[in-house]
Amino acid sequence: MNKYINRKGPTVTLFTMFKIPFQYAPIHSIILLLLTILDGLFFTLQVMVTTKLINSVVERQETNLLLIILLFVLVLSYQWLSQDIANLFKIKINIRISENINEQIIRKISRLHYNHIENNDSWDLISRVKPNMSKNVGNLFYKVLGFVTLVIKIVGILVMIFSQVWWAGILVAVLIIPLSFLVRKGAKENYKAEIAISNNTRRAEYFGNLMYQKDAVEERVMFGFGDFINDKYQHFYDQAQSVRFKTKRIWFVKMKAGSVVSSVFLISIIFSFLHPLLAGTITIGFFISISQAIFSLIQRMSWELTEYIDNFTTINEFKKDINRFFQLEEDLNALVLPSKKIPQLKSIEFENVKFKYPGTERYVLNGISFKMDANKTCAFVGANGSGKTTIIKLLTGLYDNYTGTIKINDIDIKSYSADELHAMYAVLFQDYNRYQITLKENILLGDINNFDSNSDKLNELIDAMNLRDLVNALPEGINTNLGKIKEDGVDISGGQWQRLSIIRALINRAPLKILDEPTASLDPISESILYQEFETLTKENTTILISHRLGATKLADEIFVVDSGRIVEKGTHGELMAQGGLYAEMFNSQKGWYMQ
Numbered sequence: 001m002n003k004y005i006n007r008k009g010p011t012v013t014l015f016t017m018f019k020i021p022f023q024y025a026p027i028h029s030i031i032l033l034l035l036t037i038l039d040g041l042f043f044t045l046q047v048m049v050t051t052k053l054i055n056s057v058v059e060r061q062e063t064n065l066l067l068i069i070l071l072f073v074l075v076l077s078y079q080w081l082s083q084d085i086a087n088l089f090k091i092k093i094n095i096r097i098s099e100n101i102n103e104q105i106i107r108k109i110s111r112l113h114y115n116h117i118e119n120n121d122s123w124d125l126i127s128r129v130k131p132n133m134s135k136n137v138g139n140l141f142y143k144v145l146g147f148v149t150l151v152i153k154i155v156g157i158l159v160m161i162f163s164q165v166w167w168a169g170i171l172v173a174v175l176i177i178p179l180s181f182l183v184r185k186g187a188k189e190n191y192k193a194e195i196a197i198s199n200n201t202r203r204a205e206y207f208g209n210l211m212y213q214k215d216a217v218e219e220r221v222m223f224g225f226g227d228f229i230n231d232k233y234q235h236f237y238d239q240a241q242s243v244r245f246k247t248k249r250i251w252f253v254k255m256k257a258g259s260v261v262s263s264v265f266l267i268s269i270i271f272s273f274l275h276p277l278l279a280g281t282i283t284i285g286f287f288i289s290i291s292q293a294i295f296s297l298i299q300r301m302s303w304e305l306t307e308y309i310d311n312f313t314t315i316n317e318f319k320k321d322i323n324r325f326f327q328l329e330e331d332l333n334a335l336v337l338p339s340k341k342i343p344q345l346k347s348i349e350f351e352n353v354k355f356k357y358p359g360t361e362r363y364v365l366n367g368i369s370f371k372m373d374a375n376k377t378c379a380f381v382g383a384n385g386s387g388k389t390t391i392i393k394l395l396t397g398l399y400d401n402y403t404g405t406i407k408i409n410d411i412d413i414k415s416y417s418a419d420e421l422h423a424m425y426a427v428l429f430q431d432y433n434r435y436q437i438t439l440k441e442n443i444l445l446g447d448i449n450n451f452d453s454n455s456d457k458l459n460e461l462i463d464a465m466n467l468r469d470l471v472n473a474l475p476e477g478i479n480t481n482l483g484k485i486k487e488d489g490v491d492i493s494g495g496q497w498q499r500l501s502i503i504r505a506l507i508n509r510a511p512l513k514i515l516d517e518p519t520a521s522l523d524p525i526s527e528s529i530l531y532q533e534f535e536t537l538t539k540e541n542t543t544i545l546i547s548h549r550l551g552a553t554k555l556a557d558e559i560f561v562v563d564s565g566r567i568v569e570k571g572t573h574g575e576l577m578a579q580g581g582l583y584a585e586m587f588n589s590q591k592g593w594y595m596q
């Protein structure tokens with residue numbers, strides 16, 4: 001089973017990004033492109049009409065004056081309206097882009113190799129790409145269109161200048177080159193700064209969320225640590241802002257210096273028209289309208305042009321992030337449904353398994369070996385951090401960068417197909433999720449293949465887990481929305497959420513049930529009912545139970561004691577107590593709490 005892939009899709013280029021709006025909103029994009037070209041042409045047309053208008057008035061040519069005035073008003077009105085029309089099209093294009101791109105990003109994230117889920121650099125990258133991707137695709141498209149308009153306007157004016165004072169035209173064209181280089185360099189530095197601060201931005205966002213997330217409210221209010229969190233938020237936010245501000249300040253000074261030089265240069269060109277004006281080679285109409293156009297050009301070149309190049313360079317840097325993101329390794333199995341055929345489980349075996357988490361140096365599992373047979377309940381006990389949950393992460397295939405062998409039914413788990421392996425187990429993880437959907441859906445998610453045909457089993461388990469009273473008290477019974485996202489949502493207690501999560505694992509037909517601290521939030525009576533019923537609930541199943549409550553694990557057929565990534569003792573409760581080792585010590589110290 002080749003589980004992981006390095007998805008080498010086609011590399012994203014600026015051109016690929018530019019084409020995206022045509023792909024998702026073709027008609028709107030084409031119309032916007034045509035409007036853009038028209039917009040550019042109308043600028044030159046305006047200069048020509050203004051020239052004609054002034055000359056006709058100065059020379060008192062009354063023929064056609066009305067027509068020229070009408071044309072003048074039309075050109076101005078179009079320019080005035082065109083932005084609003086374009087904005088309407090942009091709204092539609094933006095909606096289509098974000099619909100499609102967000103879906104692709106979420107799909108990619110949901111397929112990510114588990115290594116990236118716990119890796120800081122990957123999350124920094126995701127936090128830069130996810131919120132900005134559709135914005136940048138739209139931005140690139142509009143900036144290219146804006147740039148096309150600007151180029152058409154500049155070319156139009158240059159042609160006019162050329163036709164009258166050719167050398168001035170050449171000087172203007174030459175000025176654009178160094179200005180472009182200056183802007184490009186500044187924009188690259190800006191993006192580098194963004195990459196450097198993305199970790200601080202993410203941390204600021206985390207502390208910001210803590211300030212308003214519902215889950216954090218109680219502790220924040222009770223302990224009164226709101227200011228502490230706020231200070232942390234402010235610290236990371238200020239650090240990010242200060243780097244951003246410094247880079248922007250340097251950028252601004254450079255850009256403005258460039259603009260001032262170009263402005264002085266362009267104004268001097270207007271003076272160079274005085275001579276041909278006095279010599280009578282250009283008309284007063286042309287002088288006024290071209291001067292006006294050159295002033296507008298100064299503004300565009302010194303600000304818009306620099307802004308465009310800045311934007312393109314930033315988007316080009318962002319494009320590198322997009323490629324890094326789409327090249328992140330995926331886990332082919334992440335979205336694979338469990339096979340509908342229920343496999344038979346005979347045994348599970350770890351042979352000298354050594355494992356360290358990616359990017360760390362310490363072996364969390366250090367040559368662990370054990371074998372357990374089917375149709376039994378096995379418990380893993382041991383101190384915090386001894387490696388119990390990690391055993392489960394490896395057994396369920398979340399990580400496969402270990403040495404040694406993990407076998408199910410004497411076959412290496414790496415030889416199983418993903419759907420076969422997924423059908424083998426149902427897991428209740430320690431940090432299970434509270435899904436803000438209906439109570440029924442919360443349970444049925446556990447057996448997605450039989451989502452619509454599990455009603456009988458669902459009711460049986462609700463009774464067995466002592467949740468019937470809760471269901472009866474809910475306004476819509478099992479169809480009541482849980483959590484506060486929906487208006488009619490109902491919040492239930494921590495223990496009730498946990499009982500739901502146990503049912504989610506038990507409703508699954510997989511032969512191996514893995515329960516990692518399943519009763520931490522249960523009251524003593526519910527816990528004891530659960531363990532009394534445990535045998536019935538897990539009949540015909542093999543169960544792995546991880547718990548610090550040794551009163552519960554005592555009932556297991558076999559207990560494995562984990563210490564520093566190894567199995568140090570194994571046996572039944574009686575055998576381990578008789579050994580008088582680590583288990584006996586842990587059991588006696590816990591028993592002491594109840595027996596005094």
Ligand SMILES: Nc1ncnc2c1ncn2[C@@H]1O[C@H](COP(=O)(O)OP(=O)(O)OP(=O)(O)O)[C@@H](O)[C@H]1O
Nearest residue numbers: 118357360364382383384385386387388389390391
């Ligand atoms: N994603 C991770 N990256 C790096 N180290 C990790 C990661 N997850 C766990 N560890 C480390 O691996 C060790 C074993 O963790 P594990 O969760 O398996 O312990 P555990 O025995 O289940 O502990 P507990 O009883 O507290 O649940 C711990 O020292 C922990 O710090």
